[in-house]
């Protein structure tokens with residue numbers, strides 16, 4: 001587009017591709033797609049500068065439904081494809097869409113390395129605690145005892161927790177949201193997009209066909225106030241229907257306490273997403289419903305660190321500054337040469 | 342230091358072959374490299390064969406730890422590092438035991454006498470000192486107390502005994518330099534450059550080098566010096582080049598000549614790592630080197646870089662290429678241009694990491710799921726790696742496809758004089774990316790040109806947003822499509838596109854008459870041995886010609902005609918007959934295989950013998 005024409009104001013519909021969306025009716029993926037389409041126009045980034053890269057899985061069909069550049073790559077490798085793309089083209093906004101199987105099983109290695117390099121990618125992991133596309137085997141996030149086609153007597157693999165992994169790799173931005181919590185999800189996606197460096201976002205996603213209700217405790221009107229806790233930077237960790245409960249540190253461990261009865265907000269743990277040490281974020285990532293804790297949603301961690309894509313390009317600039325632009329003639333004639341008449 | 346006036350008679354030879362061998366800690370690779378560079382500077386044609394163990398430091402003094410470097414240098418054009426050696430330098434008994442069989446009768450044998458003590462002899466399996474008894478009278482044996490003489494030479498520079506002993510390879514070099522009438526200057530310059538920051542080490546090495554040289558001059562037992570004059574190579578400026586360096590430089594040239602930045606995704610693996618090392622040094626050429634977490638990440642990042650619109654390359658060896666297999670299918674499906682390099686080594690599995698082999702041809706041809714063809718090119722000499730890298734990129738761009746380059750350990754680490762090309766001689770590659778589309782027309786990412794290549798539209802271009810992926814594409818639109826007829830058509834289109842490459846590459850050349858009794862058909866790193874063998878047998882009046890393939894998929898258009906013009910076709914390969922299978926299945930022409938999987942290149946004699954046997 002010419003430089004002087006005003007930037008068109010994009011609408012969510014502009015981000016819809018012409019392809020029919022083929023997820024099962026009622027699948028949580030629809031909601032995530034809708035929030036993404038709603039959020040992107042608010043960034044002001046032209047469509048052509050946005051790329052969605054995915055692996056394989058139901059979730060990984062996502063790029064086909066976005067009217068941006070995209071690649072539905074191979075199982076587990078999206079972070080690596082995105083790394084090559086972003087390294088060459090730091091000007092692009094690159095999203096990685098992955099699932100719990102795609103990202104944590106076959107692609108665990110790439111996920112870990114993209115995060116530790118702090119590649120400027122926005123990684124969204126759709127966690128439905130099941131292999132959807134292959135019709136319902138247990139996944140690396142399925143709970144112990146989970147009975148599926150491939151685990152008729154119950155899963156005995158200890159589950160992974162996506163955020164604990166990301167924080168273990170010292171991700172610079174870590175957040176969690178829920179497919180049906182649409183306002184929250186939109187905000188989190190936007191914060192991830194705005195973060196420079198790897199933004200890792202876990203979304204609790206319902207697979208209503210093979211693992212329906214896996215996140216019911218965190219989604220249901222009746223229970224969510226008690227089972228989730230919305231993180232706010234600089235604020236104490238408070239939750240509960242009447243916001244009467246909080247999280248306090250007991251030694252190195254969190255505990256649930258009732259406010260009142262001599263316990264005030266000041267006694268509670270305060271959230272600090274900018275803490276340079278990832279310990280607090282890690283502690284939060286270990287709070288699990290099954291252990292009697294509310295599960296935090298929101299931004300766990302958001303810090304600034306050097307990024308691989310930026311630094312690797314800086315090295316080119318530095319080398320060029322120090323040695324001049326590479327000249328083939330000079331290179332070929334470096335070292336010992338001789339003439340044959 | 343110029344060569345001093347000869348005090349002993351000088352015999353002029355056409356050519357000679359020298360091998361340095363010793364423990365892997367003895368600095369034999371350095372000695373060989375210095376001798377090579379010096380000979381090249383003198384104007385000889387040279388061909389080298391470094392041979393080292395897979396272990397960085399196998400137990401000292403053992404046969405497993407022996408490292409060798411062979412140099413063939415000549416006043417004529419040569420193509421191989423030589424079948425047998427004229428002079429063997431053995432730094433310890435294990436080196437002697439493992440290398441002696443390659444020394445020709447009457448050859449010169451220089452041994453480090455000091456290493457022939459009890460433990461060393463035992464480790465090499467000698468019951469008694471072979472340099473003392475009978476058994477070596479076939480050779481001109483010179484037992485030299487190299488350790489002692491080196492220690493004497495470096496006395497006074499303040500080195501520990503261990504450090505002093507590390508100068509021993511320079512003593513050996515000096516002696517061989519004298520023997521073959523080579524100048525010490527290039528090595529003196531090297532010492533200055535390499536050890537300039539540690540003057541005492543520089544001085545000690547210089548002193549050891551000169552001591553070896555003077556030893557040759559003065560010791561009476563060594564009574565002849567040999568001279569090998571410059572070769573009549575095509576005029577120009579030359580340098581010595583190793584295959585992996587040539588490959589890396591070819592990639593640099595291709596990137597510059599196509600106006601692209603170069604992205605290399607790689608994970609370290611012998612013998613391909615030097616491509617990564619070399620390119621990492623040249624970031625000022627707009628080179629992005631990405632050392633990935635594994636080969637899968639290396640190739641998928643390369644796919645991402647290709648999507649980004651850069652010149653994308655991934656380099657590995659057989660085991661790594663195996664890991665890349667699934668992603669190469671994605672590259673074929675997304676029809677993105679990229680170069681995939683396999684510097685082959687002995688397989689299967691981890692195999693023989695430091696040894697050469699050509700056994701990944703099937704892997705390159707058939708080693709992926711589905712109908713998944715890609716063009717395959719093979720380099721024929723260290724210097725040819727430079728040209729093949731550029732040609733691979735040209736084909737990749739013109740046909741929008743990954744292109745596989747097959748090199749091997751022998752080419753990667755071997756070296757030869759390389760005529761430095763004029764930049765104007767280098768091919769330039771026109772790369773086109775479709776520009777912005779502002780009229781709202783639907784963009785067709787799988788529209789095709791007359792070659793069947795699709796457009797290379799890159800992110801950031803307004804109006805061309807599209808989605809690639811590994812699911813079958815609808816012809817034209819590139820949308821996901823499960824239609825049976827479409828799938829068949831797309832498989833055939835992708836195959837036809839690769840077949841079309843044959844229209845875009847030179848016709849196959851032949852060395853020798855257009856028809857005859859025997860065609861020797863070869864590919865890749867065996868070029869030198871096959872060419873030399875064919876020349877020899879042609880000289881002996883045989884009706885034999887040589888066809889050396891650079892293009893393995895697709896074959897050149899005139900290839901079948903060539904095959905049918907000879908009574909017999911013989912295929913020497915460092916595998917168990919992979920090209921033979923391809924030729925037989927494609928043309929129903931019988932072939933005679935000469936195969937070898939010993940981790941070693943062919944000797945010329947092996948091929949000559951087979952030619953003679955076949956021709957009766």
Ligand SMILES: Cc1ncc(C[n+]2csc(CCOP(=O)(O)OP(=O)(O)O)c2C)c(N)n1
Nearest residue numbers: 056057058059075099100101102131132133
């Ligand atoms: C190399 C390879 N192995 C296995 C598969 C089969 N496969 C496709 S998706 C998938 C699991 C997907 O699970 P998840 O990432 O959780 O995605 P979901 O479908 O649940 O969104 C598997 C095993 C494949 N496509 N490729």
Ligand code: SF4
Nearest residue numbers: 024027058132207208
């Ligand atoms: S199988 Fe589950 S995850 Fe996949 S589309 Fe259907 S509901 Fe969604």
Ligand SMILES: [Mg+2]
Nearest residue numbers: 099100130132
């Ligand atoms: Mg899943």
